[in-house]
Amino acid sequence: MFFLYILFPIYIDYSSTTPLDPRILEKIIPYFYYKFGNYSSKNHVFGWTSYNIVENCRRNISKFLNCDSREIIWCSGSTESNNLAVKGYSLFYKNKSKYILSIKTEHKSILKSLNYLLIEGFNIIYLKLKNNGLIDLNNLNNFLKEKIILLTVSYINNEIGVFQNIFFLSQFCKLNKIAIHIDCSQAIGKILFNFENIKIDMASISSHKLYGPKGVSILYIRRKSNIYFKPIFHGGGQENNLRPGTIHTSLIVGFYECVSLIKKLIFFENLKIRNLRNIFLIELLKIDSIYINGDIKYRIPQNLNISFNFIEGESLIISINNISLSTGSACSSNTLESSHVLKFLKNSNFINSSIRFTFGRFNKLTDIYFSLKFLSFNIYKLRKLSPFLII
Template sequence: MFFFYILFPIYIDYSSTSPLDPRVLEKIIPYFYYKFGNYSSKNHIFGWTSYNIVENCRKNISNFLNCNSREIVWCSGATESNNLSIKGYSLFYKNKSKYIISIKTEHKSILNSLNYLIIEGFSIVYLKIKGNGLIDFKNLNIFLNKKIILLTISYVNNEIGVFQNIFFLSKLCKIYKIAMHLDCSQAAGKVFLNFENIKLDMVSISSHKIYGPKGISLLYIRRKSNIYFKPLLHGGGQENNLRSGTVPTSLILGFYESFNLLKKIFFFENLKIRNLRNIFLIELLKIDSLFLNGDIKYRVPQNLNISFNFIEGESLIISVNNIALSTGSACASNILESSHVLKSLKNSNFINSSIRFTFGRFNKLTDIYFSLKVLSFSIYKLRKLSPFLII
């Protein structure tokens, strides 16, 4: 009876996306039907209602993040927010300098934006990464060698879940007058964010990572930084000409409601998820020949990235039909190549044998124990078939 109330398949892939919280869905349904007005329509009550909702959401989210409401720009997702930050900012200031700093373990939306800028004549300087996924600060003289205009980095890595020392990096950027962009897609809901304490210039946050609707994100642009952008989209001039396009009222409301829920349950939710993850890790470590990728101390509670020796990661995923898992970033899951993140970790020996386990709001203890039972059996079965191991 212990496993009687398990819902299949069990979802342990919350870093790729999170389900829309039913409490959020309930709030936004009317705005798909009879409160459907266009934010930019100023001639009737439908437009006025939409405008008031959007601006109230902007103000309330800014209160949660401890910033000014005029510092928030709506975008369609973290990919667009990152592109606007990196390409829009760099192209505007290209006559000042063409040197940008990042790291090689970044999300594809950052790395491919940087690859585009290389074609435009920019030079990308990558900070060194230690074996645990954290930045090696021994080579910081790199800041002195070139006239850098931008540092772009993720607060939390999307594959191995480690978080960087962005407090130190932000202070360093202020000393050398370098603009700093932070992708907080994987950090929101897992790490407490206060933009007044962390002096950042640009921040990207996505709704669907915090149990909100897909298709909406925000880009925070610090007003005191007095920075400008070359727009990537041209149209009606919405969002102060930074991001043209019809403003999606229903999605923005869902984004706000997900923040509102988070504010109430942030501490207890993270405590619960940390306990589930620790139980999972302790039990899983009873299996031989496992390797944890990334630092365990400087890591968000939702993430585990584990390599299973003598097993292909894809084979293990296929063998556990009732559990939704991934080998890495969902944005790169259709590309048959090894993880660029794990390749950058010098001590990651079993790159193609790695599985990313990410836990979330709706996971239960029964999910953990059932998953452990199924995984243990599948690992034993696959290793028995392996030509490199005799059991």
């Protein structure tokens, strides 16, 4: 009877994307039909209505982030926001210097933008990482012999869930006159932001990681930093010529509703999810030969990345088709490459045995216990078939 009301398949992959919250869906439906006007149409009431709605959303999101509404640029997703920040900024200042700092465990949208800049003649310096995935802050000064123009790093790693010391990094960059860009895609909804206190120059935030619609994000650009960009898109001149294109009013309303909801829920939601994750971890640790990837202390409550020795991660996922999981970033799941993040951790021998469990708003205790029961059975079954282990 305990498992009677479970909905299948169970979703434990909230870092890939989150379901649209029904409360948000209800709010945005009118903007697909009778409030459909173009933000840029200034000649009639449909355009005026859309313009006022979008600007109201911009103001309210800026209040949540504690920043100026003029510092928010609408984009289509964090991949676009990251590309605009990293490439647009670097190409504008390329005559000043061509040295950029980052880390090798970044999201592919950052790494591939850096690879593009490498072809354009830039020098990419990767900071040293500890075995737990955190930046080794003791060696930062070693990189100052070159004139660095940009540091780009994720607040929270999308695979192992560890969060970097952004306060320290922002102060370091401010003292050394280095622009800093933070990918906050995995941090929104898990950590409260205050851009007035964290002196960062640019930040990317996506809606679909926050139970909102896909296809909308923001790029925060601090006005006091007085920085400029070379546009990498060209069109009608929207968003100060940085991101031209028709403004999607309905998605922006969805983003705003996400933020309104998270302000009310963030404390209790994180507490609930932490409890679910801890129950899951305690029970999972009863299984032999498993390893936690990434620092367990400096980690968001939503994430667990576990390596199961003697098992291929993909084999385990295929065997448990009632549970939706991933071996790492959804953006890399269509390739056969091993995780580029886990290569830099101490358990690198077990890269192909890793599973990422990420919990969220709609998980229940019954999900946790059923998943544990099903996982334990299939781990035992697969290890029994393993030529490297005799049970």
